Amino acid sequence: xxxxxxxxxxxxxxxxxxxxxxxxxxxxxxxxxxxxxxxxxxxxxxxxxxxxxxxxxxxxxxxxxxxxxxxxxxxxxxxxxxxxxxxxxxxxxxxxxxxxxxxxxxxxxxxxxxxxxxxxxxxxxxxxxxx
Numbered sequence: 351x352x353x354x355x356x357x358x359x360x361x362x363x364x365x366x367x368x369x370x371x372x373x374x375x376x377x378x379x380x381x382x383x384x385x386x387x388x389x390x391x392x393x394x395x396x397x398x399x400x401x402x403x404x405x406x407x408x409x410x411x412x413x414x415x416x417x418x419x420x421x422x423x424x425x426x427x428x429x430x431x432x433x434x435x436x437x438x439x440x441x442x443x444x445x446x447x448x449x450x451x452x453x454x455x456x457x458x459x460x461x462x463x464x465x466x467x468x469x470x471x472x473x474x475x476x477x478x479x480x481x
Contacts, residue, residue, distance in 0.1 A: 360414060362403055369395060372409060373396060377392065
């Protein structure tokens with residue numbers, strides 16, 4: 351199912367961590383955006399965290415599910431950015447400089463093998479460090 355990450359089976363520690371995140375969000379809203387009306391809500395959340403953090407299990411499910419979804423999406427975005435900012439320019443630079451590590455030019459010219467011939471006897475030690 352697509353929303354398995356938004357489950358309500360979080361333990362006390364997960365509820366406590368999500369509740370602390372909620373406290374931080376409320377503190378930022380009060381301090382930075384001057385929303386002083388949230389002070390009673392902050393007080394209630396802190397009391398709930400001290401008395402019974404599992405009351406915040408629905409918020410923990412939402413918060414931790416959102417973080418898992420965000421982690422899944424962001425990892426693909428970060429890897430895509432790294433690929434297009436590091437790997438692609440290096441490959442284009444090597445192509446401009448005439449590097450041909452796959453020996454595509456040799457492969458296109460004839461039907462011969464492009465494997466490199468090894469002219470020495472291979473022993474068991476060579477299998478330990480193949481690369």
